[in-house]
Amino acid sequence: NKEGPRILGGFARPAEKSAAELAQLLAHHALVVDMRPAAEFAAGAVPGTISVPMNASFTTWMGWLVPYDQDFYLIGDAAAVDLAVRDLAMIGLDRVGGWFAPEVVTQWAAAERAPLSVIPQIGALDLSESLKHGGVTLVDVRNPGEWAASHINGARHIPLGHLGRRLDEIPRDKPIVMQCAAGARSMIGASLLKARGIDRVINLTGGFGAWASAGLPTVQ
Helix, strand or coil: CCCCCCEECCEECCCECCHHHHHHHHHCCCEEEECCCHHHHHHCECCCCEECCCCCCHHHHHHHHCCCCCCEEEECCHHHHHHHHHHHHCCCCCCEEEEECCCHHHHHHHHHCCCCECCCEECHHHHHHHHHCCCCEEEECCCHHHHHHCECCCCEECCHHHHHHCHHHCCCCCCEEEECCCCHHHHHHHHHHHHCCCCCEEEECCHHHHHHHCCCCCEC
């Protein structure tokens, strides 16, 4: 950029990077956060990236999940990146090493000749049947108050903010279904598992709300 970095309210947008640079960064285990909507991430994402959509909860989950002492990178359009850089700096996350436009996802797949990572979805009724037959492990990533109020019998409770440090508590012998209240936090959690090399991960569409609305049993 011959004009230098754009300044937004005193915060400079970092340099845009290419698909080749993304591949190199991921090969060195860099932290890359995809800010696209969760449904787009679920349909196809670059393996090794994590999903934290740009919405009202963005800085909350970035503050929980991103180390403050290392560089990280963002995938999103320029406007989203500008907002993210500003908002993250205000909570002390100021080590954005660069950003990638959303098109980098398909560019990476074409350049690497590799499939994108996909997170399948499951409905409440299908999950109920799978749990009856012991076919899946269910992980509830809601906060302790939500869990105490009501939860699905047999679920393991690991709040999303602690998930990265407690992966060893999750069995790997069967597919893992991630669940929250409505399906948003669980998608972030599912992306964390996928980025750590746990491939058989599924998201519960609609979360606990969909389960309860279907009249399925809960416990306290």
